[in-house]
Amino acid sequence: MASTAAVSxxxxxxxxSIAPVPPxxxxxxxxxxxxxxxxxxxxxxxxxxxxxxxxxxxxxILLLALxxxxxxxxxxxxxxxxxxxxxxxRWLPPFGIAFTADRLGAAFSLSAAAIALLAAIFTRGEAGxxxxxxxxxxxxxxxxxxxxxxFLTGDIFNLxxxxxxxxxxxxxxxxxxPDRAELDGALKYGFLNLAGTTLxxxxxxxxxxxxxxxxxxxxxxxxxxxxxxxxxTLAALFLFAFSMKAAxxxxxxxxxxxxxxxxxxxxxLFAALLTKVGVYAMLRVLVMLxxxxxxxxxxxxxxxxxxxxxxxxxxxxxxxDLRRLPGFVLISGxxxxxxxxxxxxxxxATGAIFYGLQSMAxxxxxxxxxxxxxxxxxxxxxxxGGGLYARHPLFSGxxxxxxxxxxxxxxFSGFWPKALIVKAALDIGAWWLAGAxxxxxxxxxxxLARAYMLAFWHPQRPPAPVGRGPQTGxxxxxxxxxxxxxxxxxxxxxxxLAVIGFGLFPERLLQLSGDAASGLADPAAYVGSVFPGAKP
Amino acid sequence: xxxxxxxxxxxxxxxxxxxxLSRHVVRMLIGVALLGNGVNLSLFLAGRLTRGVPPVMxxxxxxxxxxxxxxxxxxxxxxxxxxxxxxxxxxLVLGYRAYQTLGTDDTRAMRxxxxxxxxxxxxx
Numbered sequence: 001m002a003s004t005a006a007v008s009x010x011x012x013x014x015x016x017s018i019a020p021v022p023p024x025x026x027x028x029x030x031x032x033x034x035x036x037x038x039x040x041x042x043x044x045x046x047x048x049x050x051x052x053x054x055x056x057x058x059x060x061i062l063l064l065a066l067x068x069x070x071x072x073x074x075x076x077x078x079x080x081x082x083x084x085x086x087x088x089x090r091w092l093p094p095f096g097i098a099f100t101a102d103r104l105g106a107a108f109s110l111s112a113a114a115i116a117l118l119a120a121i122f123t124r125g126e127a128g129x130x131x132x133x134x135x136x137x138x139x140x141x142x143x144x145x146x147x148x149x150x151f152l153t154g155d156i157f158n159l160x161x162x163x164x165x166x167x168x169x170x171x172x173x174x175x176x177x178p179d180r181a182e183l184d185g186a187l188k189y190g191f192l193n194l195a196g197t198t199l200x201x202x203x204x205x206x207x208x209x210x211x212x213x214x215x216x217x218x219x220x221x222x223x224x225x226x227x228x229x230x231x232x233t234l235a236a237l238f239l240f241a242f243s244m245k246a247a248x249x250x251x252x253x254x255x256x257x258x259x260x261x262x263x264x265x266x267x268x269l270f271a272a273l274l275t276k277v278g279v280y281a282m283l284r285v286l287v288m289l290x291x292x293x294x295x296x297x298x299x300x301x302x303x304x305x306x307x308x309x310x311x312x313x314x315x316x317x318x319x320x321d322l323r324r325l326p327g328f329v330l331i332s333g334x335x336x337x338x339x340x341x342x343x344x345x346x347x348x349a350t351g352a353i354f355y356g357l358q359s360m361a362x363x364x365x366x367x368x369x370x371x372x373x374x375x376x377x378x379x380x381x382x383x384x385g386g387g388l389y390a391r392h393p394l395f396s397g398x399x400x401x402x403x404x405x406x407x408x409x410x411x412f413s414g415f416w417p418k419a420l421i422v423k424a425a426l427d428i429g430a431w432w433l434a435g436a437x438x439x440x441x442x443x444x445x446x447x448l449a450r451a452y453m454l455a456f457w458h459p460q461r462p463p464a465p466v467g468r469g470p471q472t473g474x475x476x477x478x479x480x481x482x483x484x485x486x487x488x489x490x491x492x493x494x495x496x497l498a499v500i501g502f503g504l505f506p507e508r509l510l511q512l513s514g515d516a517a518s519g520l521a522d523p524a525a526y527v528g529s530v531f532p533g534a535k536p
Numbered sequence: 537x538x539x540x541x542x543x544x545x546x547x548x549x550x551x552x553x554x555x556x557l558s559r560h561v562v563r564m565l566i567g568v569a570l571l572g573n574g575v576n577l578s579l580f581l582a583g584r585l586t587r588g589v590p591p592v593m594x595x596x597x598x599x600x601x602x603x604x605x606x607x608x609x610x611x612x613x614x615x616x617x618x619x620x621x622x623x624x625x626x627x628l629v630l631g632y633r634a635y636q637t638l639g640t641d642d643t644r645a646m647r648x649x650x651x652x653x654x655x656x657x658x659x660x
Contacts, residue, residue, distance in 0.1 A: 011598060157612055157615075161615065161619070164619045164623070167623075168622070168623065168626065171626055171630070175630055175633075180637055180638055180648040181648045181649040182649075183630070183633060183634045183637050183638060183648070184634065184638060184646045184647075184648040184649040185649040186630060186634075187561065187627075187630055187631060187634045187646070188643075188646075188649070190626070190627050190630060191556070191564055191568070191627065194568060194623055194627065195556065195571070198571055198572065198575055198620070201575050201579070201616060202575050202578060204612075205575070205578050205579040205581075205582050205609070205612070206578075206582070208579075208582045208608070208609060208612070209581065209582035212606075256650075257649055257650055258649065260649070261649050317656065318656040319656070320654055320655075320656060320657045321654075381654075382657045383657055450657060451657075454657055
């Protein structure tokens with residue numbers, strides 16, 4: 001093997017970054033490194049006898065707080081300086097793997113870290129169903145590492161690898177419980193998601209076959225200029241693979257089958273993060289790298305978006321299990337984001353990004369709140385519980401705010417992105433898409449209002465004979481402790497405050513989403529950070 | 537050579553999707569194993585396929601010989617093999633555990649997460 005000394009320094013400089021990395025650039029990889037290393041350490045610590053479990057719990061919160069701090073640092077740096085790149089092993093792109101943080105990636109990564117911290121705090125007060133040695137904490141960290149890696153990587157094969165990292169962490173979380181429903185849900189979730197990511201890998205292989213590069217900035221420069229590339233086929237493959245991750249119609253059935261089975265913190269974490277990774281990948285790959293094929297596919301994506309939204313809305317109307325209800329709200333939200341992507345305009349992309357960011361906080365709070373409501377009521381069945389408002393008025397008021405936000409009613413966060421998307425749709429004359437957004441919002445309003453009446457306002461019903469109705473799924477449900485712990489209320493309140501705050505003061509988030517969307521439409525800054533001196 | 541491998545990859549993928557559509561978890565598992573292999577073969581095709589020109593640089597050389605295969609897809613395949621194998625192993629254990637606990641490997645009979653159909657909520 002030839003040593004590097006045999007290669008001329010001039011040649012080496014073309015392939016490697018010789019200059020030392022500025023210390024603050026380590027922040028670009030810190031949101032991935034901290035949870036990845038921390039998760040591995042916690043798995044090793046898990047079997048310590050005695051206080052091992054409590055130690056793991058406390059350490060996980062500390063590590064997640066550290067990750068959040070790194071994310072805040074990265075986000076501020078990116079907002080100040082624009083897109084930043086760090087290359088692995090000093091190999092320069094397009095050969096080396098690059099991590100590139102732009103506004104979109106940094107903002108999504110920041111909210112993901114905040115969500116994971118809130119979910120970890122909730123876990124502290126949660127009754128688990130599994131063996132005590134197998135707590136969810138190490139998986140929270142590994143999941144966050146995968147999610148942040150997907151948001152920050154600048155290499156499309158690396159994106160696939162992060163997809164698999166977050167997928168295997170989510171398998172671990174789902175399969176922790178010994179319950180029949182959990183195993184059933186985990187099996188279906190596992191097969192379908194693996195098929196989805198494998199299709200993504202096929203698309204990545206084809207992209208490399210036709211372009212000879214995997215670096216996203218390089219692809220952004222080359223793909224639009226290439227002739228004779230089956231770009232629409234590639235875009236359709238990516239669209240299918242990411243739709244499966246995001247749970248878009250007609251490949252969304254795994255979500256309502258699986259997301260209500262695990263413990264509340266796991267379901268909330270999945271709902272807040274995993275589907276958003278699919279939407280983020282669509283924004284990054286379809287909107288940024290393949291604008292021309294996206295244009296051709298926009299009618300198809302718009303139809304998928306409308307079907308997804310209406311499926312979610314009808315699902316909310318038909319569902320009577322409190323824990324399955326938010327799954328349909330989530331699917332309807334995915335449809336709204338897809339509508340924004342399909343519109344292929346600055347307003348649409350801004351709306352999709354805004355919706356994605358606020359939906360993380362909203363879905364976390366909604367899942368935690370409704371699982372908690374099912375626990376407090378002693379049954380997840382809307383027709384059997386009731387009386388929550390009389391017993392927990394403050395908690396009920398919080399849930400009402402979340403329902404308003406989910407339905408997209410004005411003073412809350414869901415309203416602004418929906419308004420943006422409806423306006424962008426009407427601007428190009430896609431009245432039916434605007435109509436689908438409004439109609440699904442109407443279904444959600446009716447369905448959630450009825451759920452609120454049945455579970456919260458209705459006087460408490462006498463306990464029903466055991467054995468009928470939806471299976472409880474969680475042993476914890478039958479325990480029926482009537483008090484709300486601080487670790488339960490705190491994450492809920494913080495997420496709800498974020499939802500209300502985004503609704504009342506949307507300017508900053510709107511500005512950020514707009515900047516992120518223009519960074520996608522014109523990736524010059526992104527490309528410039530990877531290839532200094534290149535002209536896109 | 538490319539055509540043969542392309543056909544082989546197609547056959548693997550077709551068999552994999554056929555098996556994945558099965559109702560039985562065991563067949564779906566075999567489908568997952570085949571799927572990974574089919575995809576890896578298609579990745580293999582993304583680099584050139586050549587015989588006799590290994591992608592190895594001798595002492596003093598700074599570029600690969602003309603017509604040498606591109607080593608990068610092979611590195612990608614190594615990653616993908618590790619991932620698909622570990623996922624297969626995980627799903628195998630999960631499927632076996634599900635069979636032990638649920639007492640069936642027929643996905644039609646696995647209705648534990650979504651039990652009987654309940655009517656939508658009616659009235660107040």
